Amino acid sequence: MKWIAFPIMGIFFALMIYATTGLPGRGDADAPASTYVSPFYIEHTMEDTDTPNVVTSVLADYRGYDTLGETVVIFTAGLACILLLMKKGIQ
Amino acid sequence: MIKQHESIIIQVTSSAMVPFIQLFALYVLFHGHYGPGGGFQGGVILAVSIVLMRLYMGREMAHAKFPPKMSLALAATGLLVFMLTGLVPMVAGGAFLDYGNLMIPGLSASSLRHVGILIVEIGISMTVFGTMVLVFDNLSGENW
Numbered sequence: 001m002k003w004i005a006f007p008i009m010g011i012f013f014a015l016m017i018y019a020t021t022g023l024p025g026r027g028d029a030d031a032p033a034s035t036y037v038s039p040f041y042i043e044h045t046m047e048d049t050d051t052p053n054v055v056t057s058v059l060a061d062y063r064g065y066d067t068l069g070e071t072v073v074i075f076t077a078g079l080a081c082i083l084l085l086m087k088k089g090i091q
Numbered sequence: 092m093i094k095q096h097e098s099i100i101i102q103v104t105s106s107a108m109v110p111f112i113q114l115f116a117l118y119v120l121f122h123g124h125y126g127p128g129g130g131f132q133g134g135v136i137l138a139v140s141i142v143l144m145r146l147y148m149g150r151e152m153a154h155a156k157f158p159p160k161m162s163l164a165l166a167a168t169g170l171l172v173f174m175l176t177g178l179v180p181m182v183a184g185g186a187f188l189d190y191g192n193l194m195i196p197g198l199s200a201s202s203l204r205h206v207g208i209l210i211v212e213i214g215i216s217m218t219v220f221g222t223m224v225l226v227f228d229n230l231s232g233e234n235w
Contacts, residue, residue, distance in 0.1 A: 049201055052124065053127075056123050056129055057204075059129065060130075060208040061188075061190070067215065077226070081225065082225065085232075086229060
């Protein structure tokens with residue numbers, strides 16, 4: 001029954017390739033992300049956050065919750081590393 | 092277990108590099124508002140300086156400079172700083188992580204957000220720094 005994985009993988013691959021044809025092109029000025037979200041960040045970052053670097057203001061202010069999640073992921077990776085690799089000698 | 096490196100050249104060169112790496116890490120961390128950089132990058136560069144210390148000093152001296160148990164405490168403290176910074180505006184009736192809602196006289200909402208971003212970046216860098224050193228210590232089989 002192992003052979004059945006390959007046709008299923010092929011079908012999903014074709015589906016993914018088909019789905020990407022519907023996405024807007026890279027750097028497309030008429031894409032929804034370029035018409036609403038990005039100009040808002042670029043225009044309001046100085047008056048909202050007093051920070052000239054738009055990347056930083058998006059990372060830590062507009063999308064701060066997302067960054068909190070990233071930090072939790074890194075911390076969880078460290079905890080998992082302790083659980084797997086810690087020497088027995090310290091108990 | 093990592094022993095002290097035999098070569099005096101490597102010892103001297105590395106010991107000269109470590110403070111400059113740490114200084115550059117702090118620059119990257121605090122310059123995140125105006126250029127490329129921020130908490131993640133600054134934390135990683137800071138961790139690299141500790142890893143370099145671990146590699147050339149050997150176990151005893153490097154552990155005296157930066158105890159392995161401190162890395163976990165530092166990582167957890169960084170995450171706590173981030174979360175508490177997010178909770179402080181909720182006391183003033185704002186949303187989670189919306190630093191501008193805090194009413195402090197003399198500070199506008201935008202400069203409050205400026206300071207909030209800085210505190211959050213410091214928390215991120217502490218977490219990344221602690222976790223990187225932690226992973227290195229565990230992978231190199233240090234019995235701490």
